[in-house]
Amino acid sequence: MLLDKPLDPADLLKDENERERVRFIIETLDNLISSNQKGSVTVAINGDWGSGKTTYLRAIEGFYKDYCLSPVVFFEAWKYQDDNEPLVSLLLAIQDIPGLKANIKGRITKLIKPLLASGLFFSDLILKTFTGGDLSKLRENFKLIEDKQLELISRYKKNLRLLKDTIEDLLKNYKPTKKSKDREWKEYVEGWDVSPHSKIFVLIIDDLDRLIPAKAFRLVEALRFYFDIDNTLIIMGVNDEILNRYVREKYGLQGINSEKFIEKVFCWSYEIPYAPLNDLHLRSLREILDEEKINAIRNVLGKIDNLTHRKWIKLINRIEKKSLFYGQDNLEFALLEAVLKELYPEFELFSRKFVGVSRHIYDGRTEREAEEIVKSAIKRIWDDHSYFEFPERNYLGLMQQIREMRVEEKEV
Numbered sequence: 001m002l003l004d005k006p007l008d009p010a011d012l013l014k015d016e017n018e019r020e021r022v023r024f025i026i027e028t029l030d031n032l033i034s035s036n037q038k039g040s041v042t043v044a045i046n047g048d049w050g051s052g053k054t055t056y057l058r059a060i061e062g063f064y065k066d067y068c069l070s071p072v073v074f075f076e077a078w079k080y081q082d083d084n085e086p087l088v089s090l091l092l093a094i095q096d097i098p099g100l101k102a103n104i105k106g107r108i109t110k111l112i113k114p115l116l117a118s119g120l121f122f123s124d125l126i127l128k129t130f131t132g133g134d135l136s137k138l139r140e141n142f143k144l145i146e147d148k149q150l151e152l153i154s155r156y157k158k159n160l161r162l163l164k165d166t167i168e169d170l171l172k173n174y175k176p177t178k179k180s181k182d183r184e185w186k187e188y189v190e191g192w193d194v195s196p197h198s199k200i201f202v203l204i205i206d207d208l209d210r211l212i213p214a215k216a217f218r219l220v221e222a223l224r225f226y227f228d229i230d231n232t233l234i235i236m237g238v239n240d241e242i243l244n245r246y247v248r249e250k251y252g253l254q255g256i257n258s259e260k261f262i263e264k265v266f267c268w269s270y271e272i273p274y275a276p277l278n279d280l281h282l283r284s285l286r287e288i289l290d291e292e293k294i295n296a297i298r299n300v301l302g303k304i305d306n307l308t309h310r311k312w313i314k315l316i317n318r319i320e321k322k323s324l325f326y327g328q329d330n331l332e333f334a335l336l337e338a339v340l341k342e343l344y345p346e347f348e349l350f351s352r353k354f355v356g357v358s359r360h361i362y363d364g365r366t367e368r369e370a371e372e373i374v375k376s377a378i379k380r381i382w383d384d385h386s387y388f389e390f391p392e393r394n395y396l397g398l399m400q401q402i403r404e405m406r407v408e409e410k411e412v
Contacts, residue, residue, distance in 0.1 A: 210241035336398070347381050
């Protein structure tokens with residue numbers, strides 16, 4: 001069984017097609033860094049849930065950390081979704097960079113304290129203001145909030161300058177813990193059009209799509225605003241569909257205008273497309289099936305539309321479980337049932353009420369009782385757009401391949 005978690009970047013890089021995608025991303029980032037004159041370079045790795053954003057981000061992290069020997073922070077945003085001030089958690093993560101000098105850690109602490117203090121002050125004061133009944137107290141508290149805002153504007157300017165100075169000193173004095181460039185990366189980048197930029201600070205933000213959209217957008221805005229610092233590369237894993245929907249609702253934008261709004265935040269975006277089945281997904285089946293049967297499965301699944309990385313893993317796991325349950329002599333049926341139940345959720349719910357409907361479809365039952373159940377099941381399949389834009393086409397293609405697989409098995 002394969003675990004539903006990001007692939008090891010090393011496995012990703014061993015696959016030729018995936019390695020070329022990583023190469024394209026890194027070469028583009030290298031070009032953006034080289035041509036940038038001032039401020040940060042902020043980019044997005046876009047993709048649906050389960051498309052593999054984390055794996056790509058980890059591969060990019062490896063390039064800058066192990067090959068370029070740059071200071072890199074990999075920030076998993078969802079772990080801090082309950083924090084009132086996400087910048088505090090981010091600054092603490094920067095403070096934990098290996099090889100950071102004590103004086104720079106001290107500067108970061110100086111940045112964190114006012115952020116925490118101002119947050120506590122406002123929380124306490126606003127609570128007292130709106131829960132107290134004394135009118136004179138209300139006026140007094142509103143005056144305090146107004147005065148505090150003016151103080152914070154002044155403090156913000158100082159903090160922003162301190163943050164920029166801290167990042168500049170970090171780059172100037174950073175000493176990586178690794179003494180030499182990672183040999184494996186050296187082999188990968190041979191022939192790539194890149195020049196190692198050791199004097200850049202790389203900030204990678206993952207799992208934005210696991211935050212509620214309002215918090216995700218707030219973090220995106222904060223990063224773009226506070227970290228617009230020279231020699232800084234910010235890479236975010238983004239489910240752009242969710243962010244675009246939030247922007248449309250928040251600002252009342254229509255259609256393409258919301259996408260343009262998000263585009264202004266990022267210098268460049270890379271879309272992770274749905275992928276065909278590959279050897280990375282099939283590796284667990286090799287422990288229970290011979291190469292001939294794996295090739296037969298590959299031929300069948302190769303006829304259905306592309307899926308996300310996560311959905312391929314879930315499908316292969318179900319095929320593995322079904323093939324162990326029914327035995328290798330019933331591989332065609334195990335394959336059919338696994339695909340129908342994993343990729344057509346409406347059918348799976350229906351099959352719980354009518355046990356054996358998968359077998360009816362597989363055998364092509366025509367007696368009246370079975371025919372009625374099969375017709376109803378197929379209607380649910382053809383109307384189910386959970387994972388396919390064209391569910392009917394995929395179903396018919398699947399059935400054709402299963403029939404051919406059965407014929408070939410009989411001939412053998």
